[in-house]
Amino acid sequence: MSGIAGWVDFEREVARERHAVLAMTAALAGRGPHGDGLWACPRAVLGQRGTGAVNEYEGGRPVVVAEQGRPVAVISYDGSVSNAARLRRQLTDAGEHFSCGSEAEVVLRAYLRWGTAGVQRLEGMFAFAIWDLRVSQLILVRDRMGIKPLTYQPLEAGVLFGSEPKAVLAHPLAEARVDADGLRAVLTAIKVPGRSVFRGLREVAPGHLVKVGVSGIHTEPYWQLRPRPHTEDLDETVDTVRRLLTTAVTSAMAGEPAAGILLSGGLDSSAMAALAASQAAAGEVLRTFTVGIGANACSVPDSPYVSQVVEHLGTQHLEASFDPQALTDPVVRTAVLTAKDLPTPYGDKNITPYLFFRSVGEHVKVALSGEAADTVFGGFAWADDPSVVQAEMFPWLTVARQLGLEHGIGAGLLDPALLKWLDLDTYCTEQYHGAIAEVEHLPDSHGLERRMRELSYLHLTRWLDPLLLHSERLGTAGALEIRFPFCDHRLVEYMYNTPWAMKSHCGRERSLLRSVVRELLPPTILARPKTPFPVTYDDGYKTHLRDSLAAVLADPHAPVAALLDTKAARAVVEDPRLIDRGGWLGRADVEMALQLNTWLDRYGIRLVL
Template sequence: MCGITGWTSYDRVPGTPPVEAVAAMTRTMACRGPDDAGLWSAPHAVLGHRRLAVIDPDAGQQPMTVEENGRTLLALTYSGEVYNHRQLRTKLRGRGHHFRTRSDTEVVLHAYLEWGPSFATRLDGMYALALWDARTRELLLVRDRLGIKPLYYCRGGGGLLFASEPKGLLAHPDVEAVVDQDGLRELLGLTKTPGHAVYAGMHEVRPGHLIRVRDSGVREERYWALEAVEHTDDLPTTVARVRSLLSDAVERQTVADVPWGTLLSGGLDSSVVTALAVRSSTAGPLRSFHVTFEGHDRDFRPDRERADADVPFARLMADHCGTEHQEIALPAGALSADAHLDAVVRARDLPMGLGDGDASLYLLFRAIRRQATVVLSGEGSDELFGGYWWFHDPQVVAAEWFPWLAALRVATPPGVPPREALLDPGLLKQLDLDTYRRDRYSDAVREAPRLAGEDPQERRMREMVHLHLTRSVPFLLDRKDRLSMAVGLEVRVPFCDHRLVEYVFNVPWSMKTSDGREKSLLRSAVRHLLPNTVADRVKSPYPLVQDPAYAEENRRKLTALLDRTDPAPRALIDPAAARLVLESYGNPEATRRAVELALSLHSWLRQYPVRLDL
């Protein structure tokens, strides 16, 4: 796992590549790659790399090249893991290729030598890479199928620039941090439009796509997408197939030459990943990590989404598997600390406004990094198997709206303002977020593949799953990647194995809910691995702090900001209107999400030289 940057141009005078500019871009990726750094340059391309050594730590330095008779043929800067690199290495050796390292990076290079741009279809893993082909003077940018690893690009430096994160591009003197109306709509709308990067002129390589840059121009190509295929397996065969695919995905993803472990919440997804990972742990007990909050046993209150606290279930599962289990209990004061909010905004390059959800994840990863370099997570299971409650709510299913937004409307108690409530009323009217969301929803639904003659209910549920896999999952994966890589921790996600995703996507909804409840198919496939109490537990999402001191402190900080002459919060927030909202809702919990967004926006405008083009 690493950070990559680079530049290419066909108009620049040969011999004068902007090495120093790319070096500055690469330095912003130090958090993603604390173990090593490298630069490679040619007249028309410069590649930068920061390395987090996971496979073959003593070799595999990047950028890596392939040479012939003293001439460079290919140069690669690569972030991620290819889990089938051993199988590919064996196949490539059979075709006459020779290797000097055990790294998957070298396998990626030789796979391109053998199969050209179609090599991406042979990679099983999570990756974002840039490959310079000196023979054709072509730069190839490639992103994995589900979008687990990020990759951005824009114009600059007389050519095209790329980086793992926007901060890498913004470090180039030609790139300005500009956010226009559509950028702000995307930021606030919770829509995650593929390819949209919020910053004007910046783009994200879409999942399952590659970008080919030549002297004739830039072309985007898709090499993978979800397809609708008739499912012909019966239920027992389907259960067995899911069990086999998931077991293989976890086994492949436990390969590492560094300490590793799992995230263990005590829910179905993390528990089955932990149970399967134990089988591959050969260097003593498997490490498992759990996040909670100081006083959570005292403060916990059940709600629509969380019927019970996670801690007892995580402990039960850790005992069942014999893991070396650690509970990381966070104080409310740490979650509201300015330093941690600023760190989260820097990690994500944007003010996502998720408050304690992001802060606790960042602090969890920071604590884990002291003991492990890699952890496995259950991300993607709920979207694939239909684990969220709103998959089973007729009102949400029938809504012509992104399901998670429809669910938010259903679940929000009366009298709680929307998260945008503290923004300038005139700005909100100008942005018209609901129209933007509706347009993006229509685009997303049109992309969903369909089967001829499919039952209307099955068709709608296929749409629901597709919406989650193409919009919600990339959002969650980006969150997990940014907050983990901010501290040099690699998170792997077995449920996002593309073979598992392709298969389960086409399983009829009636099979996914065969016992009348959520995630029936997954539960049937893994029940034998888990205590019944864990296997039968109802979905409980990522925990949030319930200590009232958290919301009270955030509200106090925002009130103090509104009283200052500092122009930063006034760029998007009208102080008088914001005070009116805060006074109308006297309970800090009622305005909690709105306050978190406002504080996040302030941190962003204070840390980044953003120009708002509104």
């Protein structure tokens, strides 16, 4: 777990201005409190921060490989390559000589031995930058599923890059600007992979690498979702999935014997815990962690299910509970917003995980999450609803519209004239058709199987991105490295090409996952329906939101004022019943208004509309 940043310019001696990169790495203090290490040459400065926790490389400094006393390549690295030990042996056998035990050096020497083709040998989650002094070229690489973030801004003769937008925006040559499409992406949480909500910034797309040289910037994929025939029957498929998932879980725990499991008592996290327990060494006790948010949570009965799993597997368990008052702490709320670099309407659904991850991080430095299981195994609540399946729109937006949310979650207090001008419906329609056009099909694909492949692709490439950003960023800010076994690319590739008839073979979502762990979990866990992350209904928290909204309305200089429907916002302040509209949906409108205000203010954002 680390934060990386840097500056390359082919017409400027950036080594003289390394202080600018120090500002970039300082902005990433949440990703690593240790080290502010820089490496510099006339055309490039690479920076890094570290945590001193897992796979630490040179105390938060870039790693350098030299030949005959002269540096040939430098890497700033963030991540966890699960097959690093095996690659190290292969490279040693091939004649490479290692100077330290860091994972970063393994990745760098893999590049020096195999070039950019070496990226395809890496397994796990990673984002890194390599400056190759032999050819004066920068290589930016991001893992296949986009777990680790990496942002960059092209310059006239180079590039700025950083783990998160805040690092790039800390550089004097960058400016926090958001145009109409950026605001549309914020409000809908939908964008093309590789795009950023900030104008002028880009993201290294999942499974891609970016080359920056004197001739310009070139992007190329090294991994993509491809259709392949599925030739195994159901029993063989279950066996294969079991093997792949078991390998994914054990790989995620590799090199970290004290890793924990984030356990909700649902199928996904319980399956992960069961597979981890089945592979544990004799006498090894698995550690599990659950979040609790007090008596005023929504009625999601996690605790009884968690207790069954803990007793069944014999884990060492801890429930981290929080007083709802902690959700109103302005320091905590700001930390959550700046961790994600984006406003969202989810409020305590963001704050509670942050507090939870921070608490877990006091006991273990690595924890496994069941995130992405729904996406990979087809755990879609709407899968049996033809009106959703056949709609020419992202299915989660179709569901939102069925709930009466014309503009999605969190837009209820925005100026209707602004929403009409943004025309989110046209934006989402264009984004949908652009995504569907990316899907490749087998020649004989038709009917429901063809359609479910398309919807699987939408979830893997559009829906999953904000979910992974949520967990990775909040976990890192809480000093906890979260790993995602369900994002193992071999499992993803296999499941992407598994027929929908097999994914739902027993008439339920995630049928294959239930079959894989049928002998490892109690029947009540296997039968438990999907439940959402708990939210608080504490009256004090809701009062805090209304008071905060009132303060924004009373501030003539509030940045969000020009975006709000002032009449609707005042109605919420005056009538406490409105904040409970649709359960927590009315509250989501308030959360979004407040977060937009803080975001515009703290980031000094200039709206270019």
